[in-house]
Amino acid sequence: MLDIGIIGASGYTGGELMRLLLSHPQARVELATSRRLMGQKVSATHTHLKDMVDIQFENPDPHEIKDRCDVVFVAVPHGTAMNIVPKILDDKVKVIDLSADYRLKPAVFEDVYGIKHLDPRNVVYGMPELHPEIKHEGFIANPGCFPTGATLAAAPLAQASMIDSVVFDSKTGVSGAGIEPSQASHYPNMAENVQPYKLTKHRHLPEFTQELQRLDKNLTNISFTPHIIPSVRGILTTAHIFTKGTLTKYDVMDLYTEMYQDKPFVRMMDGIPSLSAVKGSNFCDIGFEVDPRNNRVVVISAIDNLVKGASGQAIQNMNIMCGLDETTGLWVPGIAP
The missing domain is CATH 3.40.50.720 (NAD(P)-binding Rossmann-like Domain)
Known part of the structure; x- marks a missing residue:
């Protein structure tokens, strides 16, 4: 124990x-x-x-x-x-x-x-899907919530050196701002509203850059804009990935399947992921659609910011560091609806 x-x-x-x-x-x-x-x-x-x-x-x-x-x-x-x-x-x-x-x-x-x-x-960056060396470490840095959903959304295409540029657009629940109340989380300001903030210089952007450039050192055109939505939990990220050449649906699926086939907490979806499907769980659901006219792949990822975006991923890392199956204590479905 x-x-x-x-x-x-x-x-x-x-x-x-x-x-x-x-x-x-x-x-x-x-x-x-x-x-x-x-x-x-x-x-x-x-x-x-x-x-x-x-x-x-x-x-x-x-x-x-x-x-x-x-x-x-x-x-x-x-x-x-x-x-x-x-x-x-x-x-x-x-x-x-x-x-x-x-x-x-x-x-x-x-x-x-x-x-x-x-x-x-x-320090090793604690994203288990991209860092197998975690199992040998006694100290790791758990990723931020936005970088978790965004990096997992783009990593297979980055590893294949297929990204010309990527624009991440993320919507997050108010719990991402922490337990202390603020103007952003004040109910009259938040209800029936969407609030963009830190449009070009969010502190999490360097994490995206660090991880994606580790997969493709030539990838420099990475942009990110977050929004707060009137929800308690969850981050839905839309990644507009402009590719080097035209890819088919099958090309993209092959890349994502190859990277995530043995990663239990990444689920490839046939359709658009939803926050309700991952709420309370450690899953990252990913879906995509190919736009061949613009050499663009639109990738959607959904996570619970407090679980896969924070505490759940931390326990997943603990399991790996301690020689346990990474799903131990975490293999539970989301709370839907």
């Missing part, structure tokens, strides 16, 4: 980690930290866990965390994880960081986030 610690457990990501780990046959939550809520019951904040998680928030020092835990999930704001991770990393404890601190090369991180990196190191 794996003893699990969650640092920064009071937010949506922490609550989702605990919800999913309740169904994991080889893991139990030993520790949930929150400085602000120390001493309060976890279920008082995460009320959906009442009578299921019977622990209190704590604020132990790093040595105690290492002594009590086999795996530690770090779910703290960007710029904070780099102060915590070096204190808990050792040969015994496996660490999965869900912030942005270790996803990018240190110099790129400093440029994008405007923060000096206090622990510059190159």
Whole structure:
């Protein structure tokens, strides 16, 4: 049995980690930290866990965390994880960081986030479908939610060096903004509305670029615009992929089938994916249509931003790092309708 610690457990990501780990046959939550809520019951904040998680928030020092835990999930704001991770990393404890601190090369991180990196190191990017080396690692950086859906949508064509340019258009539920309320998530502003934001310079764009250029170093024309929609969960990404030459439906299907045939959480759909089909699950559903007149492939991906886009993918990484089947505790369908 794996003893699990969650640092920064009071937010949506922490609550989702605990919800999913309740169904994991080889893991139990030993520790949930929150400085602000120390001493309060976890279920008082995460009320959906009442009578299921019977622990209190704590604020132990790093040595105690290492002594009590086999795996530690770090779910703290960007710029904070780099102060915590070096204190808990050792040969015994496996660490999965869900912030942005270790996803990018240190110099790129400093440029994008405007923060000096206090622990510059190159860390494996925890997207299991593209990084088999995860199984050999003791510390990985969990991908962002937008990059997960977008990268998986374009990766097979990037690997085949068939992309001339790609424009990602993503729609996300309000939970992606985190548990703290804001003007963007305020009901009168959000209801019956769609809000584009950070039209050309979203912080997740360098993650797309880093991963797709790892597959095709010559791919430089990558664009992204996100929108908030009046939904709680989910990210639906439309990738307009302009290709080097005309591809048929069968050409595209062959590339996607080859890359994802043994990837249990990527489902190729005959039609357009929907958010309701993946809500609450760790699946990424992908569908596409070919536009031969414009050498364009329109690829749609759907994920739950809190599961495959965060906590579920983190547990998938934990499974792989700990030598378990990657589907352990995660093989559940979406909640539809």
